[in-house]
Structure formats: structure tokens, C-alpha cells
Amino acid sequence: GIRNDGRGAPAYVHVDNQLLNAFYDDSCFCMSFGDGSSQNGNTPLTALDVAGHEMSHGVTAATANLNYSGESGGLNEATSDIFGTMVEFYAGNTTDPGDYYIGEKLRMGNGYLRRMDNPAADGNSLSCYSSRAHNGTPCNGDSFNGIGRDKAAQIWYRALSTYLTSTSNYSAARTATLQAAADLYGANSQERYIVSKAWAAVSLGTALPDPGNGNPSPSPTPTSSPTGNPNPGGNA
Numbered sequence: 236g237i238r239n240d241g242r243g244a245p246a247y248v249h250v251d252n253q254l255l256n257a258f259y260d261d262s263c264f265c266m267s268f269g270d271g272s273s274q275n276g277n278t279p280l281t282a283l284d285v286a287g288h289e290m291s292h293g294v295t296a297a298t299a300n301l302n303y304s305g306e307s308g309g310l311n312e313a314t315s316d317i318f319g320t321m322v323e324f325y326a327g328n329t330t331d332p333g334d335y336y337i338g339e340k341l342r343m344g345n346g347y348l349r350r351m352d353n354p355a356a357d358g359n360s361l362s363c364y365s366s367r368a369h370n371g372t373p374c375n376g377d378s379f380n381g382i383g384r385d386k387a388a389q390i391w392y393r394a395l396s397t398y399l400t401s402t403s404n405y406s407a408a409r410t411a412t413l414q415a416a417a418d419l420y421g422a423n424s425q426e427r428y429i430v431s432k433a434w435a436a437v438s439l440g441t442a443l444p445d446p447g448n449g450n451p452s453p454s455p456t457p458t459s460s461p462t463g464n465p466n467p468g469g470n471a
């Protein structure tokens with residue numbers, strides 16, 4: 236479960252009237268989902284990536300408990316989009332296949348709530364860390380193979396549950412993921428190197444030297460169970 240205690244979180248639907256939003260509230264360990272606007276023909280906000288997003292706020296509350304403001308708030312929201320997307324891919328639903336859109340099943344006017352491959356396309360989000368360069372990823376013109384979603388998810392989860400704290404900023408998140416990648420795959424691993432390139436591609440830090448291990452296989456190694464740290468009073 237969300238808190239590693241086997242307890243399910245209640246989910247409330249038809250919340251409010253024509254509400255185009257969904258929430259997680261740690262004080263009730265519950266989620267609330269609006270129906271969306273009937274005028275705009277939205278579907279209810281219960282799409283799997285959105286539901287995974289809300290549940291992941293509970294995971295964050297139970298681990299790093301990132302404060303919901305400034306950079307730690309951005310990391311809190313990012314974590315929910317990351318794991319919401321991983322949930323969608325993991326489910327393998329042929330009628331809602333995995334993709335890097337958030338909320339593409341809600342019949343939004345522009346087709347989605349957010350898109351992770353090009354965050355700035357929504358007209359509100361930034362694609363790169365530097366405020367001077369947010370014209371799409373990669374911001375440094377780099378091009379490289381990823382390490383696969385499973386390994387990326389393992390690294391992010393370990394960073395979230397082991398190294399990030401309530402006040403972590405983006406720089407700390409970079410450090411945490413590099414440490415998590417070292418823990419899981421080795422300090423000289425290609426995985427850790429690719430993580431550093433991914434951060435550099437969004438204008439955060441510079442890439443580590445290439446350890447020269449070639450392309451990593453996309454299968455993650457089994458990892459330790461997450462640390463339980465129920466933290467009441469977290470942010471929604």
C-alpha cells in the first residue's frame with residue numbers, strides 16, 4: 236500500500252460540482268476526484284495516470300514528505316507525475332496504454348493536463364531548470380539512450396524514500412538520484428552516468444565522465460523494501 240502497511244486509501248468520487256481536479260489529503264489518508272466539466276465534455280478525473288499521481292502524493296507524504304511550496308513542492312508534484320506515468324505503463328491497459336502525457340483520457344481541450352516529454356508545451360510548465368532556457372528537452376542539445384523506466388523508477392523511489400527530505404531542492408534531488416543510482420547499480424555504473432546526463436539535459440549540473448560501460452540493460456536489480464515512515468500532517 237501507499238504507506239507499506241497494507242492499508243488501502245479511501246477514494247471519493249463526484250467531489251464538488253464540475254470539479255476539474257483531484258486531490259490527495261494525508262490528514263484523512265484519502266483521495267478525492269472531481270467529475271470534470273460536463274460543458275467541456277471532460278471525463279471524471281479518475282483516469283489511471285491521475286489516480287496514480289494522487290496515490291503517489293501519499294507515497295511522498297510517507298517518505299520524503301516534500302514541503303508543498305517552492306522547489307520541494309515542484310519535486311512533490313514531479314514525483315506524482317513520474318510514478319503516475321509508471322503506473323500507467325505498468326498496468327499495460329490496451330485501452331489506455333502508457334505514455335508521457337498526464338490526463339490524456341480526460342478529453343481536455345488541448346488533449347492533456349501535462350506532458351512530460353515537453354513540459355513547456357502546456358503553456359505553463361517549464362521544461363528546463365534554468366529560467367533562461369525552457370524551450371523543450373533536452374535543453375543542452377544532448378541526445379542519448381535512457382536506462383529504461385523500471386530502473387529509472389527504482390532510482391527515483393530510492394532517492395525519495397532514502398535521501399530526500401521535506402526541504403530538498405532540485406540540486407539535492409540530483410545528488411540523491413546519483414547516490415541512489417550508485418547504491419543500486421554501482422558508483423561507476425552506466426546507469427549513474429545516464430542519470431547525470433538526464434539532469435544535465437534539463438539544465439541541472441553537468442554530466443559525469445563516461446565510465447565507458449556501454450548501454451545498460453533495462454532490467455532493474457531487486458531492491459530493498461522501502462522504508463516505512465508514516466508522516467501525518469503532510470501536504471495534499
Ligand SMILES: [Zn+2]
Nearest residue numbers: 288292312315
Ligand atoms: Zn499533484
